[in-house]
Amino acid sequence: MQTQYGIVQVKVTVAGGKITNVSFAQLTAFDPRSQQINSYAAPILLRETLSAQSAQVDSVSGASYTSAGYVQSLQSALDKAGVK
Amino acid sequence: MGTVFSFDVREPGVDRAVVDDVVSWLHHVDRTFSTYRADSLINRLSDDPTLATPEVDEVLAACADLSAETDGFFSAYPNGTLDPSGYVKGWAIERAADLLSAAGSRNHSVVGGGDVQCVGSAAPDQPWRIGIVDPFRADQLLATVTGSDRLAVATSGTAERGAHVFDPHTHRPATALASITVVGTSLARVDALATAAFAMGPDAYAWLATREDVQAFVVDTHGATWSTGEPVPRMLYG
Numbered sequence: 001m002q003t004q005y006g007i008v009q010v011k012v013t014v015a016g017g018k019i020t021n022v023s024f025a026q027l028t029a030f031d032p033r034s035q036q037i038n039s040y041a042a043p044i045l046l047r048e049t050l051s052a053q054s055a056q057v058d059s060v061s062g063a064s065y066t067s068a069g070y071v072q073s074l075q076s077a078l079d080k081a082g083v084k
Numbered sequence: 085m086g087t088v089f090s091f092d093v094r095e096p097g098v099d100r101a102v103v104d105d106v107v108s109w110l111h112h113v114d115r116t117f118s119t120y121r122a123d124s125l126i127n128r129l130s131d132d133p134t135l136a137t138p139e140v141d142e143v144l145a146a147c148a149d150l151s152a153e154t155d156g157f158f159s160a161y162p163n164g165t166l167d168p169s170g171y172v173k174g175w176a177i178e179r180a181a182d183l184l185s186a187a188g189s190r191n192h193s194v195v196g197g198g199d200v201q202c203v204g205s206a207a208p209d210q211p212w213r214i215g216i217v218d219p220f221r222a223d224q225l226l227a228t229v230t231g232s233d234r235l236a237v238a239t240s241g242t243a244e245r246g247a248h249v250f251d252p253h254t255h256r257p258a259t260a261l262a263s264i265t266v267v268g269t270s271l272a273r274v275d276a277l278a279t280a281a282f283a284m285g286p287d288a289y290a291w292l293a294t295r296e297d298v299q300a301f302v303v304d305t306h307g308a309t310w311s312t313g314e315p316v317p318r319m320l321y322g
Binding site (some may be wrong): 010011012013014015016017019022032041042043044045046047048049050051052053055056057059060061062063074075076079 | 088089090091092093098100103104107110111149193198199201202206212213215216217218219222223224225226227228229230231232233235237238239240241242261263265267299301309311312
């Protein structure tokens with residue numbers, strides 16, 4: 001969304017039907033006009049053992065997280081950290 | 085639903101109210117499909133099939149197609165009674181991502197219960213990057229998936245809740261594998277395929293290799309890993 005500080009990204013976490021965390025991070029220019037439309041490229045799956053804390057991922061996929069497990073989960077840590 | 089959802093909107097100019105609307109829709113999905121709610125539409129269907137809505141018909145039709153494709157290893161009746169939850173979770177997240185697109189966002193991801201649907205890219209010229217959690221070590225990743233445009237990642241396994249994936253044929257827990265991650269463009273699809281493949285046990289590898297529109301990453305109970313394109317491991321039974 002556009003604010004007086006520039007463009008920010010909104011990250012919203014929902015648990016138990018309520019929005020529990022909203023974080024904002026300022027983006028440097030993400031200019032919609034420059035977004036290229038590329039032909040579809042297959043995703044790259046790379047086998048690499050990484051510590052989740054230093055892996056710089058946007059989110060994680062793992063066997064189902066229940067609400068209770070969410071608190072300890074990596075996804076929870078990523079959501080709290082907001083945007084890198 | 086007991087599932088936690090995260091919305092990560094990278095598109096500038098998307099109003100926060102859009103996310104509120106999507107959350108409302110997810111409540112609607114819960115009221116319709118939750119088997120934990122006595123008054124949910126899906127629970128009342130057996131007494132009154134005329135209650136079915138176009139949405140319910142769409143979900144049940146997709147479940148029927150997937151059941152046929154997976155030789156019944158994916159089923160809307162995993163324990164003998166109607167329970168399409170294995171499809172609904174991925175479908176709901178994918179639809180939530182589509183609602184955000186309809187509202188004008190071209191770059192966002194929606195995460196729920198360990199499943200991820202991404203649209204566009206994480207930043208200009210930066211694809212989304214999703215980690216696959218080690219089923220034996222929650223602080224460690226075994227692989228990463230990077231992609232743009234439309235990326236879906238779903239993982240089925242025993243790590244979080246114990247042996248909760250059942251083989252619909254035997255009604256016994258599937259235990260030969262620790263986790264299966266399926267990567268494609270549609271979360272509804274990859275979520276169901278991951279569930280079905282997990283229930284197949286050792287036969288999952290060969291079957292996943294025949295699904296040309298997805299990639300898979302498998303961890304067995306010994307910690308050995310396999311991904312699409314590698315030779316299918318021959319597992320010893322017993």
